[in-house]
Amino acid sequence: MSPRRRLAFALTFALALCGAPLRAEEAPAGPPPEGFFPPPAAAPTQGEGICPECKGRGTVESANRAIDTGPDGTTFVVPCPRCRGAKRCLRPLSAAERVSLQRQARNAYEREQRARRRVPVGAGFMDRAAAEALEPVARAALAARYPKPCRTCQGLGIENCRKCKGQGKIEKIERVEDEEGETQIKPYTLPCAECGGSGSQPCRRCEGSGLAKICSRCDGAGVTDVPAARDRPAYTTLCRSCKGDGRR
Ligand SMILES: [Zn+2]
Numbered sequence: 001m002s003p004r005r006r007l008a009f010a011l012t013f014a015l016a017l018c019g020a021p022l023r024a025e026e027a028p029a030g031p032p033p034e035g036f037f038p039p040p041a042a043a044p045t046q047g048e049g050i051c052p053e054c055k056g057r058g059t060v061e062s063a064n065r066a067i068d069t070g071p072d073g074t075t076f077v078v079p080c081p082r083c084r085g086a087k088r089c090l091r092p093l094s095a096a097e098r099v100s101l102q103r104q105a106r107n108a109y110e111r112e113q114r115a116r117r118r119v120p121v122g123a124g125f126m127d128r129a130a131a132e133a134l135e136p137v138a139r140a141a142l143a144a145r146y147p148k149p150c151r152t153c154q155g156l157g158i159e160n161c162r163k164c165k166g167q168g169k170i171e172k173i174e175r176v177e178d179e180e181g182e183t184q185i186k187p188y189t190l191p192c193a194e195c196g197g198s199g200s201q202p203c204r205r206c207e208g209s210g211l212a213k214i215c216s217r218c219d220g221a222g223v224t225d226v227p228a229a230r231d232r233p234a235y236t237t238l239c240r241s242c243k244g245d246g247r248r
């Protein structure tokens, strides 16, 4: 069997065990093997930050005439209903914020793993002895189960929409004349047509897969075959370029 066929076989077996196709964002089901330390989980989709409603002011202008005690038509300032005046609140994180959190988590994880002298296997790290005990094909299959993430999006597969800068909406202003004939500026927002209001687009580097590029030397197999020579039989070894990851 060629290394690719063998990898395909090992992968089919691994997938049958964990029961689901793999994506960079989801940790594979089933416990990781002994001596393997999985990468950090995907960054949360929500987090605390500056309140988007009042933009961190803590107050908003009310134009509710029913409760307005001032002259007709005037606005007055009320505590922001979203953050209740706290200026910060739990809100959806933009793609760029999530990628930044993921990068921080990844960097901290890598520092710790390297300090413990573990070796990278796919997106994870492994005790050196455990990694060296693995057959090349098994090591490549493990790396494929925890695929190496795209450096740009850190495995999330997304980046901020370039049109709305991750906001999901476009702020516009409208000039309207009031009863006295004075021009008033009325801000309003429209959902961003480019991203459908989500604020994110697929990462351009990995086209949204969240994965590092396939290694061209081994074609993603992570292993290469060394043909037989007069003094020894053919054998399979870790790819020199990607060290078994199949991605670089
Ligand atoms: Zn607020």
Ligand SMILES: [Zn+2]
Binding pocket: 161, 162, 163, 164, 165, 166, 167, 168, 169, 192, 193, 194, 195, 196, 197, 198, 199, 200
């Ligand atoms: Zn957009």
Ligand SMILES: [Zn+2]
Binding pocket: 150, 151, 152, 153, 154, 155, 157, 158, 203, 204, 205, 206, 207, 208, 209, 210, 211
């Ligand atoms: Zn990417």
Ligand SMILES: [Zn+2]
Binding pocket: 215, 216, 217, 218, 219, 220, 221, 222, 223, 239, 240, 241, 242, 243, 244, 246, 247
């Ligand atoms: Zn390779």
